[in-house]
Amino acid sequence: MATIEAICISRKKGMVKKPVDLANFQEGFGIEGDAHGGKWHRQVSLLAGESIDRVKEKLPSLKDGAFAENIITRGLGLSSVSVGDSIQIGTAIILEITQIGKKCHNDGCVIKKATGDCIMPKEGIFARVIQGGEAKAGETISFC
Template sequence: MARVEALCISDRKGAVKTAVPQAVFKQGWGIEDDAHAGAWHRQVSLLAGESIDRVKELLPELEQGAFAENIITRELDLATLPIGNRLRIGDSVEVEITQIGKECHNSGCAIKKATGDCIMPREGVFAKVLVGGTVTTGDTIVRL
């Protein structure tokens, strides 16, 4: 069953995010206390733990939040989620997929510089929050 492996936030854009045990999702805004929250289409970012595992083969010291991802998933094939698909995370939070991938920073992120590649442009998924609530690490994720 798909689940939340980690939740990560940061207080400024362009920074590595820090793992937190629980996060409050606000409808139409994103995650409370996260710099990427706002009234736009990329309120929350998701990245598969399986994708991160591949990079960790080259950089074993890689920590959660290194790709500026908000939610690290496990057992959810994010690459197959079409734009407009909805997910329920935990008991009540609902998000809608709005974008797949994004451009890497102009000069390339630290991961790309270290490994020669960055997975976020191909494998990162972005969503907006439709129904708010609290999500805890380990919560289930269900496709709606």
């Protein structure tokens, strides 16, 4: 069973996100209190915990939210996702995948400078909230 390992937010764009105990996903907006919320296609970002593990081999001190990811998944198989797919969190929240990967910062992020690579440009998944609700780490997450 796939689960959410962590949910992270930041109040300002360009900042490392911090884990939260409980997150409110708002339909058509994103996560309440997160700087990336709004009426656009990248309301929520997801990253596989398995991908983060590979980076931690080179940078063990890496903390949740370091890639500015909102949701860290475990066991979901995000590498097989396509734009237009839907993901369900718990029994209520529905996300629609809108983008896979993103352009890295012009001079590279701190992680790329430290490890020689950044996974968000290739493995970051972006979505919009179709149906809202509350979620926390440990919740189930699945394709629907």
